Amino acid sequence: MSLLASSGGAGFPILNWLILVPAVGALVVAFLPRGREELARPVGTVFASAAGALSVYLLVVFDGSDPGFQFESTRSWIADLGISWHVGVDGISLFLVVLTGLIFPIVLAGLDPHGEPRPYTAWMLVLQSASFGAFLALDLFLFFVFFEVVLVPMYMLIAGWGYDRRRYAANKFFIYTMAGSALMLVAIIAVVSLSASDGGITFDLNTLAERQSLATNTARWAFAAFALAFAIKIPLVPVHTWLPDAHTQAPTGGSVILAAVMLKLGTYGLLRFGLYLFPEASVHFAPVLVTLAVIGIIYGALVATMQTDLKRLVAYSSVAHMGFVVLGIFAFTVTGLEGGVLQMVNHGVSTGALFILVGFIYERRHTRRISELKGLQKAAPVMAGFFTVVMLSSVGLPGLNGFVGEFLILIGSFATRRWWTVVAAAGVILAALYLLWAYQRVFHGEPDEANAETRDLLTREKLVLAPFVAAIVFIGVYPAPLLDRVEPAVDSLITHIEANSNYRRPEEPVVVPTRTDTGDSGSETGGEG
Amino acid sequence: MSPVLGQVFTAPSIDWWALSPQIILLGAALLILVVSSLLAERCPVWFSGVVALVAGAGVFVSGFYLWYDIRDGGPRAIVSGALSVDGFSVLFILLVAVAVVMTVLVADAYLEREHMDPPEFHALLLLAATGAIVMASAADLIVLFLGLESLSIGLYVMAAMQFRREEAQEAAMKYFILGAFSSAFFLYGIAMVYGATGSTGLAHARDYLNRLDTAIVDQPWMLMLGFALLLVGLAFKVAAVPFHFWAPDVYQGSPAPVSGFMASAAKAAGFAAMLRIFFVAFGQSKADWSPVLGVLAVITLVVGVVMAIIQTDLKRMIAFSSIAHAGYILVGVQAGTSEGTAAALFYLFSYTLMVLGTFAVISLVQWRDGQPLDRFEGLADRRPLIGFALTVFLLGQAGVPLTSGFIAKFLVIKAAVDERTWWLAIAAMLVSAAGAYIYLRVIFAVWRRPDDGDSTIGTEAGSVVAPVVPLASGLAILGAMAFTLVVGFVPQFLIEFARDAVPVLIG
Structure with missing residues (x-):
């Protein structure tokens, strides 16, 4: 605790460093002397790793039993408008912060940008900084700033280092997201302006959420605007169409970050801002969002099955997986929300790893067309092994991380959204269908001449994938450390919803893993009645 | 009260210090x-x-002097109520000073390259700037008109200075005819307001309208007609749709530094006049003019953005985007509140620096046949800092956070929301999302690597720009970039400044 107090009370708290370190790194990389471009990636990796180390440190000193925000830091920013630099972390954002901290150094160190390294590295670091900011911001204005700023580096990465149709994809990505957030900005201002009547004007999330002074109808409109912005980011059907293009055209590193970090901004935003600020409205709109989520699960899976491009297939699988997260969130049960938060992390790990593998295949074969790939297992057995583990995690095989998240979501939502859950469960089967079928077509069979010469993974590439596999297995076998830290925050969020709406949570079967369970992998099944 | 014919003329006492900006420029x-x-x-x-x-x-220094002077001594009217010295006029004095300095720095190499005559250019620039300042500080419609005309006449000639280029002549002619037309509208408006209120002094007109609860305006239609005509005249100047037709041709045809000055100082002066007239003098009649400005704002936004999207020439594109930005500023003006006015002022100040910076970069790569977008391909590769600066200006105009443009947009939207004009706030933000495409196109071109295979734009030899960056232009560009970023990160000081500069009317 003394450690906690000292880092929390220090002159410049840890969360500010998290945001600042990569930003400084970006500047350093940008101003490296001309002709020393080869230094860019190592220097960038050092800064990204430093931020990663900080995020791990945060994980260590985080108090898992505290449902509120920790390590808060507040400074006045635009005093006239009640805007402050207010950051803090709780159980919901903690693991997303850690994921952001760890995945960037891996991407920077391990994946070749295939282009100029200097601007690539700088933009990556800007992206890391802004992603941290978005996950940590507790001021509506500050959050919006980061939520929008992440677009710029990602646009640059897609536009500068992407594939053939990158211009179209990058523009579509930027404008889609900006259209959503345009209305969110109006909603933010409206919420602030309308809440201002009782007390001074403030953009502070906690104050506004606790005040709850909006009329029911107004709050619903505002929630709708927020939800639209987040739905585009997640993405939910029918506003998902930017995603396959952006993912397919982005460089491998960009795709990994897009899937692992940026899509989470949508679901995280729904949790942090949608549910917290507008409890009544989120209960009101829950059926709509859950329906869209379930449609996304089924539709994403079906469309993924039909894809001829491996990367596009993985992209559509994201639509399905993120649908599960939304289903979990709008279940409004502790189990469902826990599953949702965990599934955000899982999706980041598994889909990130899948994009890396697809990137490796492309580097070798210069094609992503499934029909041109065949029998890679023979030529590259190690790669096939990695692909198998990652794919099975994505499919939701018990013992790997994907299962834990999806199972918790389904359990949690069954209590409140029974029929939606039944349909969503079918999505799990479809996931097995498209991924296994793709694996079969790409890796099985006798390789033809071109495929037979495919090089297996290099040591560097194995090292890149190793942490992903480790996380997949660890979370799959022993998710308790994560869930323990998520639970208090999620529980208090549901209590907040109950206090401000007519929603009452059902009696939940206790599926929250307790460490007294006998089997070490019993956490998924423990306590299921 | 107004002098009567036959009375002995006594020269008003003049506060020469308060006139120092005009005197220095002149x-x-x-x-x-x-x-x-x-x-x-x-x-x-x-x-x-x-x-x-x-x-x-x-002028910049004397602006600061006046700022402190007003802070201590309060705003006042000088030259027997013809000009007012308040935070509002000081803000525009500083703005015009910045525009003059930037334009001179940028024009330095440009004039030499294009074989233009420096003394003429500079003298006209300073005269136009004088007009702009007079406009911003006028407390009387006739004085305002004097400022408007000196600004316009200076610009007419400057637009035509590249007389070897046909487009320049065409642009200047178009500008002159339409400008004269709009001046006539404005003058007619003055006459109507005079007829309805009995004075051309803004303070007098306001007082007259404020007494309406006891007196009744004899000719309400005359006052309304006056509003309308004044608005048409000023809408021409700020290039609001549907009075914008001159702007694209003129911006495209004029020398790039002149286009920058038009888009910044001249537009700002137009808005200064609009705020003085509508917000200050006719604030009582807000219900009459506010909806009109609101509609004008939306039309301006939509037309500006849609037309900008389909352009292929960068200067023309920025011209249309400048029209769209007039729409955002109108959103602030139509609110008719101190908040809205402060937002409009903030917007004008930040937009001035962004657009001057953009035109400064454009000046570097002027070609005889215009500035098609593909001229800018690979700019970031060859001149990383200039490419980055242009990116900052464009992102700022797109309203991306951490630039001054975002705060500006945020403030005008907030002003609209505070007045509960939801439709306007929503329309403006949706248009801004679509408008991002304008700037993304340019940014994509700037950051495109020259050896790219993805060829939708022609890649003839020589399209890669590696312009020589003269020191003066470089300084101007970096300064504008620094301002755009600094205000994006710590906007507090400019917000306070804009708030203190909300105009008051003395007299």
Whole structure:
């Protein structure tokens, strides 16, 4: 605790460093002397790793039993408008912060940008900084700033280092997201302006959420605007169409970050801002969002099955997986929300790893067309092994991380959204269908001449994938450390919803893993009645 | 009260210090004209530029002096109520000073390259700037008109200065005819307001309308007609749709530094006049003009953005985008509140720096046949800092956070929301999302690597730009970029400044 107090009370708290370190790194990389471009990636990796180390440190000193925000830091920013630099972390954002901290150094160190390294590295670091900011911001204005700023580096990465149709994809990505957030900005201002009547004007999330002074109808409109912005980011059907293009055209590193970090901004935003600020409205709109989520699960899976491009297939699988997260969130049960938060992390790990593998295949074969790939297992057995583990995690095989998240979501939502859950469960089967079928077509069979010469993974590439596999297995076998830290925050969020709406949570079967369970992998099944 | 014919004329006492910005600009312009015509060939090339630069800096300093003067002594009317000295006029004095300094810095190399005559250019620039300042500080419609005309006449000639280029002549002619047309509208408006209120003084008109609860305006239609005509005249100046038709041609045809000055100082002066007239003098009749401005704002936004999207010439594209930005500023003006006015002022100040910076970069790569977008391909590759600066200006205009443009947009939207004009706030933000495409196109071109295979734009040899960046232009560009970013990160000081500069009317 003394450690906690000292880092929390220090002159410049840890969360500010998290945001600042990569930003400084970006500047350093940008101003490296001309002709020393080869230094860019190592220097960038050092800064990204430093931020990663900080995020791990945060994980260590985080108090898992505290449902509120920790390590808060507040400074006045635009005093006239009640805007402050207010950051803090709780159980919901903690693991997303850690994921952001760890995945960037891996991407920077391990994946070749295939282009100029200097601007690539700088933009990556800007992206890391802004992603941290978005996950940590507790001021509506500050959050919006980061939520929008992440677009710029990602646009640059897609536009500068992407594939053939990158211009179209990058523009579509930027404008889609900006259209959503345009209305969110109006909603933010409206919420602030309308809440201002009782007390001074403030953009502070906690104050506004606790005040709850909006009329029911107004709050619903505002929630709708927020939800639209987040739905585009997640993405939910029918506003998902930017995603396959952006993912397919982005460089491998960009795709990994897009899937692992940026899509989470949508679901995280729904949790942090949608549910917290507008409890009544989120209960009101829950059926709509859950329906869209379930449609996304089924539709994403079906469309993924039909894809001829491996990367596009993985992209559509994201639509399905993120649908599960939304289903979990709008279940409004502790189990469902826990599953949702965990599934955000899982999706980041598994889909990130899948994009890396697809990137490796492309580097070798210069094609992503499934029909041109065949029998890679023979030529590259190690790669096939990695692909198998990652794919099975994505499919939701018990013992790997994907299962834990999806199972918790389904359990949690069954209590409140029974029929939606039944349909969503079918999505799990479809996931097995498209991924296994793709694996079969790409890796099985006798390789033809071109495929037979495919090089297996290099040591560097194995090292890149190793942490992903480790996380997949660890979370799959022993998710308790994560869930323990998520639970208090999620529980208090549901209590907040109950206090401000007519929603009452059902009696939940206790599926929250307790460490007294006998089997070490019993956490998924423990306590299921 | 107004002087009556036959009365003995006594010259009003004049606060010369408060007039120092106008005096400095006018004096420098005359100095340039006299010295350069007397010395002719023997006059060193740098002379007029240096004088203009010093004058711009001097105005900036005197603006600061006035700022403190007003803070301590309060705002006041000078020259017997013809001009007012308040935070509002000081803000525009500083804005115009910045525009003059930037334009001189950017034009330095440009004039030499395009074989234009520096003394003429600089003298006209300073005269136009004087007009802009007079407009911003006018407390009487006739004085305002004087400022409007000196600004416009200076610009008419500057637009035509590249007389070897056909488009330049066409642009100047178009500008002149439409400008004269709009001046006529404005003048007619003055006459109507005079007829309805009995004075051209803004303070008098306001007082007259404020007494409406006891008196009844004899001719309400005359006052309304006056509003309408004044609005048409000013809408021409700020290039609001449907009075914008001159802007694209003129911006495209004029020398790039002149286009920058038009988009910044001239537009700002137009808005200054609009705020003085509608917000201050006719604030009582807000219900009459606010909806009109609101509709005008939406039309301006939509047309500006849609037309900008389909352009292929960068200057023309920025011209249409500048029209769209007039729409955002109108959103702030139509709110008719102090908040809205402060937002509009903040917007004007930040937009001025962004658009001047953009035109400064464009000036670097002027070609005889215009500035098609593909001329800018690979700019970031060859000149990373300039490419980055242009990116900052464009992102700022797109309203991306951490630039001054975002805060500006945020403030005008907030002003609209605070007044509960939801439709306007939503429309403006949706248009802004679509408008992002304009700037993304340019950014994509700028950051495109020259050896790219993805070829939808022609890649003829020589399309890769590696412009020579003269020191003066480089300084101007970096300064504008620094301002755009600093205000994006710590906007507090500019917000306070804009808030303190909300106009008041003395008299």
